[in-house]
Amino acid sequence: MRAPKQSNKNDPSLPILRSQLDHHFSLAFFVAIVLCITASSLSAQDKNPFAGDDRVAKLGESQFRANCAFCHGLGARGGGRGPDLTRAQKRHGNGDADLFRTINEGVPGTAMPPNGATQQGVGMTEAEIWQVITYIRSVQVKAPPQPLGDAAHGKTLFFGEAVCYTCHMVEGKGGRLGPDLTTTGSARSTDYLIDSVRNPSRRLAQGLSEAMKEFSQEYETVSVETADGRKFTGVVLNEDHFTLQMLDLREQLHLFEKDKLRSFEKSRQSLMPAYDKNLLSDKDLQDILAFLLSVGAQ
Amino acid sequence: MKKSLYAALFLFAVTSLAASTARAQVTPQRLLDSAKEPQNWLMYSGDYSGHRFSALDQINTSNAAAMVPKWAYQTMAGGKFETTPLVVDGILYGTGQDDRAYALDAHTGRPIWQYQRALPADIRPCCGRVNRGLALLGDKVFLGTLDSHVVALDSKTGNVIWDATAFDYRKGYSITLAPLAIKNLVIVGVSGGEYGIRGFIDAYDASTGERKWRFYTVPGPGEPGHETWEGESWKIGGAPAWITGSYDPATNTTFWTTGNPSPSNRGIGRAGDNLYSDSLLALDPDSGKLKWYFQFTRHDEHDWDATQVPVMIDQGDKHLIAQANRNGFFYVIDRSTGKLLLSNPYAKVTWSNSKDAEGRPISLKDASPTSDGNRICPGAAGATNWMSPTYDPQTKLFYVTAREQCDIFSTAPQPYEEGHAYYGSAYFPNDDTEPFWGALRAIDPETGKIKWEWKHPSPTWSGALSTAGGLVFTGDAEGNFIALDAKSGKVLWHFQCGASVYSSPMSFAIDGKQYVAVAAGSTLFTFALP
Numbered sequence: 001m002r003a004p005k006q007s008n009k010n011d012p013s014l015p016i017l018r019s020q021l022d023h024h025f026s027l028a029f030f031v032a033i034v035l036c037i038t039a040s041s042l043s044a045q046d047k048n049p050f051a052g053d054d055r056v057a058k059l060g061e062s063q064f065r066a067n068c069a070f071c072h073g074l075g076a077r078g079g080g081r082g083p084d085l086t087r088a089q090k091r092h093g094n095g096d097a098d099l100f101r102t103i104n105e106g107v108p109g110t111a112m113p114p115n116g117a118t119q120q121g122v123g124m125t126e127a128e129i130w131q132v133i134t135y136i137r138s139v140q141v142k143a144p145p146q147p148l149g150d151a152a153h154g155k156t157l158f159f160g161e162a163v164c165y166t167c168h169m170v171e172g173k174g175g176r177l178g179p180d181l182t183t184t185g186s187a188r189s190t191d192y193l194i195d196s197v198r199n200p201s202r203r204l205a206q207g208l209s210e211a212m213k214e215f216s217q218e219y220e221t222v223s224v225e226t227a228d229g230r231k232f233t234g235v236v237l238n239e240d241h242f243t244l245q246m247l248d249l250r251e252q253l254h255l256f257e258k259d260k261l262r263s264f265e266k267s268r269q270s271l272m273p274a275y276d277k278n279l280l281s282d283k284d285l286q287d288i289l290a291f292l293l294s295v296g297a298q
Numbered sequence: 299m300k301k302s303l304y305a306a307l308f309l310f311a312v313t314s315l316a317a318s319t320a321r322a323q324v325t326p327q328r329l330l331d332s333a334k335e336p337q338n339w340l341m342y343s344g345d346y347s348g349h350r351f352s353a354l355d356q357i358n359t360s361n362a363a364a365m366v367p368k369w370a371y372q373t374m375a376g377g378k379f380e381t382t383p384l385v386v387d388g389i390l391y392g393t394g395q396d397d398r399a400y401a402l403d404a405h406t407g408r409p410i411w412q413y414q415r416a417l418p419a420d421i422r423p424c425c426g427r428v429n430r431g432l433a434l435l436g437d438k439v440f441l442g443t444l445d446s447h448v449v450a451l452d453s454k455t456g457n458v459i460w461d462a463t464a465f466d467y468r469k470g471y472s473i474t475l476a477p478l479a480i481k482n483l484v485i486v487g488v489s490g491g492e493y494g495i496r497g498f499i500d501a502y503d504a505s506t507g508e509r510k511w512r513f514y515t516v517p518g519p520g521e522p523g524h525e526t527w528e529g530e531s532w533k534i535g536g537a538p539a540w541i542t543g544s545y546d547p548a549t550n551t552t553f554w555t556t557g558n559p560s561p562s563n564r565g566i567g568r569a570g571d572n573l574y575s576d577s578l579l580a581l582d583p584d585s586g587k588l589k590w591y592f593q594f595t596r597h598d599e600h601d602w603d604a605t606q607v608p609v610m611i612d613q614g615d616k617h618l619i620a621q622a623n624r625n626g627f628f629y630v631i632d633r634s635t636g637k638l639l640l641s642n643p644y645a646k647v648t649w650s651n652s653k654d655a656e657g658r659p660i661s662l663k664d665a666s667p668t669s670d671g672n673r674i675c676p677g678a679a680g681a682t683n684w685m686s687p688t689y690d691p692q693t694k695l696f697y698v699t700a701r702e703q704c705d706i707f708s709t710a711p712q713p714y715e716e717g718h719a720y721y722g723s724a725y726f727p728n729d730d731t732e733p734f735w736g737a738l739r740a741i742d743p744e745t746g747k748i749k750w751e752w753k754h755p756s757p758t759w760s761g762a763l764s765t766a767g768g769l770v771f772t773g774d775a776e777g778n779f780i781a782l783d784a785k786s787g788k789v790l791w792h793f794q795c796g797a798s799v800y801s802s803p804m805s806f807a808i809d810g811k812q813y814v815a816v817a818a819g820s821t822l823f824t825f826a827l828p
Contacts, residue, residue, distance in 0.1 A: 065724030240776030
């Protein structure tokens with residue numbers, strides 16, 4: 001991991017400190033200066049020095065493309081791994097200092113790495129991180145989205161009539177055949193969420209990520225027949241050339257060696273039915289999205 | 299009486315010491331004659347030809363299924379573990395992340411010495427704090443470092459004998475490759491194609507560390523090729539040389555390959571072919587003088603470094619270089635003249651659909667990165683990358699790890715700043731429903747046609763090793779280390795290493811027992827028959 005290079009240019013106190021040290025000033029004075037510098041560098045990270053500067057936003061777009069677009073998509077609208085950053089509500093904090101911290105330190109326990117630790121690119125300087133933040137501010141929607149629908153009704157649908165819960169979990173309740181949706185509402189654009197419901201096979205959700213593996217496992221559909229003739233259909237949890245870890249439709253875990261199976265078939269046709277307007281009206285879909293958003297915002 | 303006994307003992311001790319010292323000396327002649335000692339693995343690719351072929355056949359198609367792990371050595375370092383270890387006379391020499399080096403008892407894996415470079419905090423690696431291995435010569439091993447030094451270590455102690463600065467690392471230079479020893483020279487190339495460096499290949503005196511020559515891979519004013527750069531762009535033209543070359547003693551020519559021009563994905567501002575980026579260079583190892591060059595990708599805008607080990611192949615009286623290039627084409631080149639003899643895609647290619655009079659693929663006009671993003675195959679990581687291919691002189695097949703991944707390339711203009719990342723563009727995996735995958739492909743170099751392939755579930759960064767036992771070894775991103783029948787591609791054995799393989803395997807023997815070694819995660823694994 002590499003921290004961003006400290007930019008001494010903006011901090012005239014540094015050369016002063018050095019010359020004073022050379023002259024053996026008192027320890028107390030030294031401590032005072034160090035405290036000042038620490039304080040000033042902390043405050044330097046609190047607020048975007050380039051806020052609203054269009055020219056800086058353009059530089060930030062280049063930095064964003066080089067360092068962030070791999071996961072967050074070309075226009076910051078989210079990719080397979082990274083949340084949509086045009087959403088006004090950021091899961092790990094909306095303030096300038098929050099964004100700076102998220103970019104610089106990463107988010108432990110998620111795929112978001114500390115600055116410079118991706119092994120794909122190199123670290124950004126402090127100034128460049130602020131450029132990126134300036135860019136993100138320039139593309140994010142100006143106000144939090146209006147309530148799309150009735151979240152309470154959406155919750156009723158999710159855990160009732162629309163049977164989303166049979167495969168998806170929210171806050172610990174629900175099934176495991178599809179991705180846990182607790183944080184999805186805060187991470188994905190509305191368009192993405194709608195597309196995922198109306199057309200789930202267009203882009204399969206990503207599941208397990210391994211530390212040194214470039215690409216995450218996807219929620220692929222799998223059907224197998226064992227040597228003794230038992231048949232299972234379900235979702236791939238993980239897979240390599242020789243083995244399969246799958247969950248069947250009853251959420252039973254199966255661990256197979258592929259060469260011991262009588263048949264093995266995978267499909268990128270999602271197990272999730274495409275919820276067309278007959279299955280789920282636009283209004284009901286909006287209510288479910290409102291529910292996911294309300295959960296994700298917490 | 300007693301005195302003469304002591305004298306005799308002393309004499310015995312001295313002679314046995316001398317004998318063991320002599321045994322440990324790796325002379326230039328021994329490197330030339332590496333085929334005579336197949337139990338050892340004396341350089342990065344096994345020998346000067348770049349074949350990564352082992353003449354050992356104890357492990358073969360009839361018994362490979364019985365292979366078991368023998369010992370493991372852990373660096374305890376994170377990130378990609380890219381080393382190919384060397385073995386000489388029972389000692390294994392390897393490197394690890396963050397410029398570690400170590401000597402192990404190759405029989406047991408127990409360390410004899412360990413070295414770790416004290417790296418500055420502000421080094422500039424582009425793609426991990428990696429090192430791919432050492433060179434051996436005399437009583438030393440040689441290490442290129444992430445802070446752009448070349449270091450000679452005493453092969454008996456790991457002590458630093460000399461330390462030469464190749465360049466100021468703060469300007470974006472680093473060294474990640476395994477050096478190549480030829481005669482009394484240690485040859486290295488630099489990394490830094492993502493920092494707007496001016497690439498070069500260096501030769502150092504193995505005894506003293508004195509630099510004997512430098513070949514700039516971007517020609518300066520007045521030099522041929524300089525005209526292929528717009529304005530001052532040559533000064534930051536890139537063309538790093540970050541994979542170990544090969545050497546043909548018959549013509550005293552060393553072959554090196556170079557990486558992308560800088561900035562890697564943006565051609566505006568560097569109009570022209572940008573020589574000698576993405577090229578194969580034939581150099582005189584004594585002087586560093588260029589004999590000829592062949593450029594694979596002209597005016598590259600897709601980060602398609604040609605840094606794949608150049609493999610020397612002989613077909614009758616034809617002396618050739620074969621390379622499966624990152625741009626998706628398999629090339630065969632006359633190694634006396636640099637003339638292209640064959641170019642054929644070995645993976646999905648969308649950037650070219652025609653060839654020029656010399657047979658070189660021509661780039662489509664609309665293949666450049668755009669502001670909105672342009673989907674091109676192969677992606678930036680290429681149809682293959684630095685992981686070694688292998689050539690098996692028995693099957694006469696060339697085996698290469700192919701990656702089937704397309705990327706969306708978009709422009710991202712940025713000003714150049716010394717020592718700072720300089721891409722000029724960005725790329726990311728394409729957003730369609732095609733899953734990415736990979737394969738080990740067996741290519742017939744006579745025709746460029748694929749004889750068989752072994753599919754990987756996802757794109758892979760493992761190199762390949764072929765052996766006289768009729769086997770090809772490779773790894774995958776899911777952590778498997780795999781033995782295949784070199785003729786058919788049939789799988790014979792596999793082992794789960796627990797982390798993606800980002801290295802190229804090798805083989806050695808001690809006391810008549812053959813081992814195969816591969817690095818994965820933070821662990822160097824060895825395997826043998828029970």
